[in-house]
Amino acid sequence: MEFGLAVILLLALVALIVMGPLRRPGQLERRDEARRAELEAAKEAKYREIRDAELDRRMGKLSEADWRATDRELRAEAVEILRELDKLR
Amino acid sequence: MAGVGSACLVVALLGAVYAAGASLYGVRAGRAEFVASGRRAIYCMAGLLACAMGLLEAAFLRSDFSFAVVAEASSTDTPTFYKVTAMWATQDGSLLLWAFLLTVFASAVLYVTRRSLRAIAPYATAVLAVVAGFFLLLMVAWENPFSTLTRAPVEGNGLNPLLRHPAMMVHPPLLYTGYVGFSIPFAFAIGALVTRRTGADWIRVTRRFALVAWTFLGAGIMLGALWSYTELGWGGYWAWDPVENASLMPWLVGTAFLHSIMVQEKRGMLKVWNVSLVCGTFALALLGTFLVRSGILDSIHAFGASTIGVQFLTFIALVCVVSVGLIISRLPDLRSEARLDSLLSREAFFLLNNLVLLGLALVIFWGTFFPLISEALTGHKASVGPPWFDRLATPLALVLVLLAGIGPVVAWRRITPRNLRRALLLPLAATGTALLALLALTNAADSPPSLAMFCFVAFVLGVVAQEFWRGARARRVMTGEPLPRALLRLAGRNRRRYGGYLVHAGIAVLFLGVAASSAFVQQRDVRLRPGQSARIGDYRVTYQRATADLGADRAGTGAPISIGAVLRVRKGDERTRMLPARNFYPARDASQGPIGPISQFFEGEANSEVDLRWGLRRDFWTAIRPDTTSLVPIARRLDARLAGAGTEAQARAVAALTEVYRRDPPPAAFRLIVSPLVAWIWIGGGIAVLGALVAMWPSPEARLRRVTSTYAARLGRELSRA
Numbered sequence: 001m002e003f004g005l006a007v008i009l010l011l012a013l014v015a016l017i018v019m020g021p022l023r024r025p026g027q028l029e030r031r032d033e034a035r036r037a038e039l040e041a042a043k044e045a046k047y048r049e050i051r052d053a054e055l056d057r058r059m060g061k062l063s064e065a066d067w068r069a070t071d072r073e074l075r076a077e078a079v080e081i082l083r084e085l086d087k088l089r
Numbered sequence: 090m091a092g093v094g095s096a097c098l099v100v101a102l103l104g105a106v107y108a109a110g111a112s113l114y115g116v117r118a119g120r121a122e123f124v125a126s127g128r129r130a131i132y133c134m135a136g137l138l139a140c141a142m143g144l145l146e147a148a149f150l151r152s153d154f155s156f157a158v159v160a161e162a163s164s165t166d167t168p169t170f171y172k173v174t175a176m177w178a179t180q181d182g183s184l185l186l187w188a189f190l191l192t193v194f195a196s197a198v199l200y201v202t203r204r205s206l207r208a209i210a211p212y213a214t215a216v217l218a219v220v221a222g223f224f225l226l227l228m229v230a231w232e233n234p235f236s237t238l239t240r241a242p243v244e245g246n247g248l249n250p251l252l253r254h255p256a257m258m259v260h261p262p263l264l265y266t267g268y269v270g271f272s273i274p275f276a277f278a279i280g281a282l283v284t285r286r287t288g289a290d291w292i293r294v295t296r297r298f299a300l301v302a303w304t305f306l307g308a309g310i311m312l313g314a315l316w317s318y319t320e321l322g323w324g325g326y327w328a329w330d331p332v333e334n335a336s337l338m339p340w341l342v343g344t345a346f347l348h349s350i351m352v353q354e355k356r357g358m359l360k361v362w363n364v365s366l367v368c369g370t371f372a373l374a375l376l377g378t379f380l381v382r383s384g385i386l387d388s389i390h391a392f393g394a395s396t397i398g399v400q401f402l403t404f405i406a407l408v409c410v411v412s413v414g415l416i417i418s419r420l421p422d423l424r425s426e427a428r429l430d431s432l433l434s435r436e437a438f439f440l441l442n443n444l445v446l447l448g449l450a451l452v453i454f455w456g457t458f459f460p461l462i463s464e465a466l467t468g469h470k471a472s473v474g475p476p477w478f479d480r481l482a483t484p485l486a487l488v489l490v491l492l493a494g495i496g497p498v499v500a501w502r503r504i505t506p507r508n509l510r511r512a513l514l515l516p517l518a519a520t521g522t523a524l525l526a527l528l529a530l531t532n533a534a535d536s537p538p539s540l541a542m543f544c545f546v547a548f549v550l551g552v553v554a555q556e557f558w559r560g561a562r563a564r565r566v567m568t569g570e571p572l573p574r575a576l577l578r579l580a581g582r583n584r585r586r587y588g589g590y591l592v593h594a595g596i597a598v599l600f601l602g603v604a605a606s607s608a609f610v611q612q613r614d615v616r617l618r619p620g621q622s623a624r625i626g627d628y629r630v631t632y633q634r635a636t637a638d639l640g641a642d643r644a645g646t647g648a649p650i651s652i653g654a655v656l657r658v659r660k661g662d663e664r665t666r667m668l669p670a671r672n673f674y675p676a677r678d679a680s681q682g683p684i685g686p687i688s689q690f691f692e693g694e695a696n697s698e699v700d701l702r703w704g705l706r707r708d709f710w711t712a713i714r715p716d717t718t719s720l721v722p723i724a725r726r727l728d729a730r731l732a733g734a735g736t737e738a739q740a741r742a743v744a745a746l747t748e749v750y751r752r753d754p755p756p757a758a759f760r761l762i763v764s765p766l767v768a769w770i771w772i773g774g775g776i777a778v779l780g781a782l783v784a785m786w787p788s789p790e791a792r793l794r795r796v797t798s799t800y801a802a803r804l805g806r807e808l809s810r811a
Contacts, residue, residue, distance in 0.1 A: 003096050053500075
């Protein structure tokens with residue numbers, strides 16, 4: 001009795017919460033927002049790589065020539081990400 | 090209340106089915122509202138399981154023995170502190186804890202990714218729902234923590250005395266949090282494979298969860314070792330026990346994963362490797378959970394024989410088959426985006442580190458399951474002991490520590506031999522100095538592997554110190570900040586890097602303690618009468634007198650009888666008093682015939698109450714095993730004589746018996762241990778956890794950038810803020 005009643009009540013409560021998005025599909029975020037979030041994450045990761053390379057150069061781990069090549073490549077990739085981000089604006 | 094608890098589990102199971110179905114339908118049909126609905130179902134599951142946990146905890150706290158698990162693992166005289174933790178001493182309670190933690194983790198990651206990874210996240214939701222659903226199904230169908238007894242006993246069995254230790258309060262939840270946490274990167278890896286989006290997006294989102302899991306699992310292993318050292322009465326912290334090994338294997342493979350995903354993030358390489366590692370880690374985490382509960386391998390840590398072994402093994406097999414199948418079918422999508430530029434590069438050393446970690450995990454796997462393998466092949470259950478593990482694991486651990494030093498000094502892509510020489514100069518000087526000091530001042534040369542480990546530890550610490558110093562100096566040149574501020578800012582702005590270096594330093598310090606305490610430990614087992622003495626190293630230990638306490642054990646475990654000794658320990662002019670004891674708990678198991686109300690205290694379970702003096706240079710550790718066999722026949726005779734005399738008379742008889750022991754104790758067995766540098770194991774573990782916290786702490790940088798202009802200038806401006 002206690003079990004059955006609890007199942008019914010809990011099911012009703014869960015259904016109320018879970019069905020919420022189905023009643024108002026228009027309120028969901030747009031597809032490009034997801035893409036933007038991914039690009040923002042990629043941008044942060046690329047920035048971190050550029051800073052890492054810079055730190056490595058200053059600490060003498062990367063030679064000047066290697067750093068220049070790496071930095072150029074990473075910045076080009078970062079610019080690509082920024083371009084894509086701006087397209088979504 | 091049991092009915093409400095069961096209802097929570099049933100509705101959560103239905104929620105899991107719905108979450109998996111709605112997420113898959115939503116992503117396949119392009120109906121985002123169903124994906125959102127599936128996500129909400131996972132949140133609801135977390136809420137339902139939180140309710141279930143609360144209900145069960147309440148039953149433990151009020152000693153409601155109508156609940157089978159409460160009667161099994163608690164009693165009215167179990168201290169409140171341990172009533173709270175008794176839930177995970179049972180199989181049913183462990184399953185509930187696993188499922189609860191999983192849904193909490195799943196909710197957190199799905200909330201974080203609610204606006205990103207739109208293609209992958211629904212599949213990850215489905216995977217997480219299936220995993221949670223499996224655990225819920227186990228509870229609903231076979232091991233319901235809310236099952237009740239038709240006739241509630243007046244008293245419960247009580248918590249296993251071995252588990253009455255503060256470390257045990259948090260050890261299982263930490264371990265389970267670690268196991269469960271690895272389900273997050275696993276679920277997203279499966280999502281990435283299904284959708285063929287095998288880039289680094291899923292890694293960026295789940296890396297922090299993997300790091301949290303790794304940290305918790307590591308901390309759980311450390312606490313388990315501490316419990317073993319201070320509770321089990323044998324004096325060691327690691328015995329290569331199957332259950333210990335079962336927790337170490339996913340940690341090792343998870344460590345490899347955390348390193349190799351950096352290579353994928355930076356270079357787009359090792360994709361097959363990474364998905365394989367995360368699937369392996371998750372399968373090993375499941376295996377670890379199974380081994381603790383199954384009892385299929387003999388272990389001091391295996392608390393109970395499982396009734397769900399077949400189901401568990403089937404699920405583990407399913408995880409392996411699905412993972413391998415998906416990886417093979419997606420091999421073309423998992424091709425590397427770049428090639429290894431040089432063997433003198435960080436990615437090459439990460440790969441080497443991965444191979445060593447995997448080698449170590451493989452050795453441990455083979456040694457752990459050797460009894461089962463040998464039984465299957467020969468019909469005879471043979472096992473390998475600690476010496477076998479030590480022989481194979483020691484060289485691998487040495488290489489691992491060495492690589493922990495080399496890795497940080499090597500740059501991504503390539504480092505020139507000249508730069509490498511320059512970067513290694515100071516650490517090698519530190520290593521040489523340490524070697525000379527050790528040879529001149531200590532007997533470290535008696536154990537060449539330990540000597541090598543000490544040198545490698547010096548090397549790692551030299552590298553880490555140099556990295557902090559050179560980084561701070563470079564920042565000071567760039568910004569003009571004073572050195573201390575430059576150091577703090579440097580670590581704050583590069584948390585992953587410097588947090589990682591701290592972890593390396595912590596692990597090196599931990600190995601320092603392991604090498605010293607395992608190679609140079611001194612141990613003596615002696616039998617002493619009051620007044621007699623024994624020597625161990627520079628220590629002289631005198632057994633002054635016996636102690637016998639009723640209901641007042643030092644650690645507050647609720648032991649009714651605690652029998653021990655007062656020891657006087659002298660080392661030169663230093664004097665100290667130590668009080669090792671052994672706690673006795675009433676026997677609850679009447680399977681060997683009825684046990685009398687008095688003799689139950691002398692024929693039940695007992696555990697050691699170790700006394701130890703911690704020290705940075707060495708620990709002095711003592712345990713006692715009092716000989717109470719002479720009391721047993723007297724107790725049995727008293728049982729017969731006082732059968733109908735009432736509990737008060739019986740309690741007086743128990744008190745009289747312990748007093749007999751205290752006044753005229755027979756010789757007692759003592760274990761005395763002098764263990765050098767063992768405290769550095771715990772200190773190293775603490776440093777590693779601190780480093781992991783630094784590495785996982787979110788960076789504030791992203792919130793600062795709000796500028797738009799031409800790309801190159803914008804890039805320069807945004808980077809300069811860091």
